[in-house]
Amino acid sequence: MAKQYLLTPGPTPVPERAALKMAEPIIHHRTPEFEAIVAKVREQLRWLFQTKEEVIIFASSGTGAMEASVSNLLSSGDKALVIKGGKFGERWAEILKAYKIETIEIPVEWGKALDVKKVEEALAAHPEIRAVYVQASETSTGIKYPIRELAALIGPRENTLLVVDAITALGVFPLPMDEWKIDVLVTGSQKALMLPPGLSFAALSQKAWKFAEKSNLPRYYFNFKKELKNLQKNQNAFTPAVTLIIGLHEVLSMMQEEGLEKIFERNARMARATRESMLTLGLSLFAPDSPSDAVTAVLVPSGMDAGKIIKHVWEKQGIKIADGQDQAKGKIFRIAHMGYIHEPDLLIGIAAIEMALKDLGHPVELGKGVGKALEVMKK
Amino acid sequence: MAKQYLLTPGPTPVPERAALKMAEPIIHHRTPEFEAIVAKVREQLRWLFQTKEEVIIFASSGTGAMEASVSNLLSSGDKALVIKGGKFGERWAEILKAYKIETIEIPVEWGKALDVKKVEEALAAHPEIRAVYVQASETSTGIKYPIRELAALIGPRENTLLVVDAITALGVFPLPMDEWKIDVLVTGSQKALMLPPGLSFAALSQKAWKFAEKSNLPRYYFNFKKELKNLQKNQNAFTPAVTLIIGLHEVLSMMQEEGLEKIFERNARMARATRESMLTLGLSLFAPDSPSDAVTAVLVPSGMDAGKIIKHVWEKQGIKIADGQDQAKGKIFRIAHMGYIHEPDLLIGIAAIEMALKDLGHPVELGKGVGKALEVMKK
Numbered sequence: 001m002a003k004q005y006l007l008t009p010g011p012t013p014v015p016e017r018a019a020l021k022m023a024e025p026i027i028h029h030r031t032p033e034f035e036a037i038v039a040k041v042r043e044q045l046r047w048l049f050q051t052k053e054e055v056i057i058f059a060s061s062g063t064g065a066m067e068a069s070v071s072n073l074l075s076s077g078d079k080a081l082v083i084k085g086g087k088f089g090e091r092w093a094e095i096l097k098a099y100k101i102e103t104i105e106i107p108v109e110w111g112k113a114l115d116v117k118k119v120e121e122a123l124a125a126h127p128e129i130r131a132v133y134v135q136a137s138e139t140s141t142g143i144k145y146p147i148r149e150l151a152a153l154i155g156p157r158e159n160t161l162l163v164v165d166a167i168t169a170l171g172v173f174p175l176p177m178d179e180w181k182i183d184v185l186v187t188g189s190q191k192a193l194m195l196p197p198g199l200s201f202a203a204l205s206q207k208a209w210k211f212a213e214k215s216n217l218p219r220y221y222f223n224f225k226k227e228l229k230n231l232q233k234n235q236n237a238f239t240p241a242v243t244l245i246i247g248l249h250e251v252l253s254m255m256q257e258e259g260l261e262k263i264f265e266r267n268a269r270m271a272r273a274t275r276e277s278m279l280t281l282g283l284s285l286f287a288p289d290s291p292s293d294a295v296t297a298v299l300v301p302s303g304m305d306a307g308k309i310i311k312h313v314w315e316k317q318g319i320k321i322a323d324g325q326d327q328a329k330g331k332i333f334r335i336a337h338m339g340y341i342h343e344p345d346l347l348i349g350i351a352a353i354e355m356a357l358k359d360l361g362h363p364v365e366l367g368k369g370v371g372k373a374l375e376v377m378k379k
Numbered sequence: 380m381a382k383q384y385l386l387t388p389g390p391t392p393v394p395e396r397a398a399l400k401m402a403e404p405i406i407h408h409r410t411p412e413f414e415a416i417v418a419k420v421r422e423q424l425r426w427l428f429q430t431k432e433e434v435i436i437f438a439s440s441g442t443g444a445m446e447a448s449v450s451n452l453l454s455s456g457d458k459a460l461v462i463k464g465g466k467f468g469e470r471w472a473e474i475l476k477a478y479k480i481e482t483i484e485i486p487v488e489w490g491k492a493l494d495v496k497k498v499e500e501a502l503a504a505h506p507e508i509r510a511v512y513v514q515a516s517e518t519s520t521g522i523k524y525p526i527r528e529l530a531a532l533i534g535p536r537e538n539t540l541l542v543v544d545a546i547t548a549l550g551v552f553p554l555p556m557d558e559w560k561i562d563v564l565v566t567g568s569q570k571a572l573m574l575p576p577g578l579s580f581a582a583l584s585q586k587a588w589k590f591a592e593k594s595n596l597p598r599y600y601f602n603f604k605k606e607l608k609n610l611q612k613n614q615n616a617f618t619p620a621v622t623l624i625i626g627l628h629e630v631l632s633m634m635q636e637e638g639l640e641k642i643f644e645r646n647a648r649m650a651r652a653t654r655e656s657m658l659t660l661g662l663s664l665f666a667p668d669s670p671s672d673a674v675t676a677v678l679v680p681s682g683m684d685a686g687k688i689i690k691h692v693w694e695k696q697g698i699k700i701a702d703g704q705d706q707a708k709g710k711i712f713r714i715a716h717m718g719y720i721h722e723p724d725l726l727i728g729i730a731a732i733e734m735a736l737k738d739l740g741h742p743v744e745l746g747k748g749v750g751k752a753l754e755v756m757k758k
Contacts, residue, residue, distance in 0.1 A: 022575075
């Protein structure tokens with residue numbers, strides 16, 4: 001097996017420090033030792049989410065916390081609004097449909113920015129909308145949606161929640177939950193949090209907890225109120241993913257050592273370096289108007305298949321970048337720059353893409369993309 | 380931190396071999412490499428479940444697969460039957476209630492055996508019952524329920540399913556799914572499977588898949604049909620718990636190296652050794668009539684608090700055994716003998732209990748319990 005390099009938007013590489021911690025002999029979850037770890041993790045998660053509220057932890061992939069943010073907050077007969085501009089916007093719509101919630105959709109062309117006015121108009125036309133579901137960073141297209149503006153619009157409304165899937169956003173760029181008045185903020189373990197997949201998270205504003213009091217949809221495993229009650233005793237409602245929570249304490253400690261501001265700056269710099277290097281190589285961006293700092297989606301030249309570039313960098317260099325999904329398949333490739341992906345790792349990816357482009361007949365001056373990235377990183 | 384020994388019914392100790400495998404650099408789930416692991420794991424799980432059917436894998440604790448076995452199989456208006464003789468029987472009832480399924484309960488005194496006749500009578504009185512929910516091994520009391528007899532009763536019924544929570548049973552004692560005609564068999568990662576918590580599993584008979592076709596309850600993350608479709612392509616519907624699945628391949632390989640029959644024999648021998656040593660020490664069993672080979676629940680002498688024994692073996696020896704739950708709290712302690720708990724580990728536990736009993740004023744001839752266990756193990 002050749003050496004491998006992960007530049008995918010989840011899972012991202014796991015720091016050796018966390019991997020080895022998780023490989024230590026497992027401990028029981030009903031012990032003062034584990035409870036002390038949970039106590040620390042609760043505090044660390046509040047720091048990460050920039051909130052005073054408790055952050056709920058589920059043993060599941062990110063979709064679990066997304067589902068919980070429907071099944072625990074809405075009631076039958078409620079109406080919801082979904083921003084649908086990619087695969088994960090579609091996921092919100094699918095979950096709402098599964099619970100028979102009447103859903104108004106704001107379609108956004110894949111890779112295009114969201115016009116907040118459309119949300120404002122929809123809320124004016126349907127003041128009964130109980131929740132607006134959106135992504136902070138739409139992983140499938142590399143777009144960033146204007147959460148601050150949406151929160152300014154929805155935060156003051158007593159009867160409407162803003163529910164933000166920040167699975168590929170939290171810990172990458174600023175999303176201060178309390179300051180911006182985001183009602184529900186959801187994330188997962190395998191992105192900026194640098195852990196293997198298997199944990200999902202959600203924090204709720206006081207307004208959202210009021211919705212949870214009234215919600216009447218069926219639920220059992222994903223139960224915010226039950227988890228809150230247990231978490232306050234440093235426990236979980238069901239057997240927690242013990243090793244992942246031990247790893248979580250480790251990665252959150254690493255993040256606290258670096259500091260949120262520095263992480264955000266580093267990610268922004270890496271994202272800019274990626275974008276500018278790709279432009280220098282004559283490629284274009286799939287989401288140029290509002291690119292996410294978590295992942296860059298790159299449009300390949302017309303006539304070229306993105307799959308071939310992805311295959312080339314994988315087979316020749318052992319570097320894993322991601323394909324486009326669904327309608328974007330073959331048209332784009334996606335490079336992640338978050339979590340434990342640091343600047344040198346990114347240079348490896350850019351260099352491999354240069355080589356792939358050259359081999360596939362695209363005119364490239366080798367080293368030019370890497371040079372551009374270095375220039376940005378130097379600043 | 381002193382050395383610790385886990386003799387709890389989940390999590391059980393994780394073999395070093397699996398822990399180190401899971402600590403290797405993480406790989407992406409959309410790679411031929413991971414798909415090859417999933418392909419092997421599918422085959423291995425069929426071997427473990429003794430079935431030709433596909434075994435569905437969720438990233439969740441065991442309760443997730445339990446919930447899925449309600450939300451994917453029943454429809455609104457359906458009636459269900461629950462065997463309720465412990466904390467996990469209560470969990471079935473709670474899940475059914477969450478989905479508003481009308482439920483007939485067969486209460487069984489905690490620690491007492493189930494009379495299959497009562498199930499037969501209930502089915503005769505309510506032929507419309509769509510599913511019978513039961514535990515193979517009720518972890519909270521150490522009782523084993525007669526799954527073979529229940530399957531013989533329910534297997535031939537076209538319109539009723541037998542749904543078995545085997546979270547603390549599968550891989551401990553025989554539950555040949557196809558041979559006995561069990562319709563749904565559920566398990567979790569942190570018991571006989573020797574992994575950290577975070578994976579749950581369910582296999583469905585062809586009859587059960589027909590129920591899944593008709594079921595109309597709301598569900599999203601826990602979706603049997605969606606997972607089946609993905610699994611057939613060696614994929615998962617949502618980002619899988621990559622490292623745990625890599626660990627799963629490792630532990631299932633270990634189990635295959637030993638062989639199911641040998642594992643069952645070893646567990647049965649350890650269970651017998653535990654029971655006989657406890658009786659020798661003058662204690663009694665909480666579930667004497669039909670004890671499970673996974674976990675032994677031991678009644679402490681009247682006037683003694685089980686919590687004190689548990690505290691003693693933990694604080695003096697670093698050995699973690701489990702307390703009774705809910706109504707059994709303080710009355711019993713529970714020792715697990717499954718998974719990566721082997722005979723020498725068990726001797727440590729028995730010795731520590733002897734010391735605790737002596738210190739707490741119970742008349743004990745030190746070494747007598749261990750001696751009895753050795754006698755049983757020698758056979």
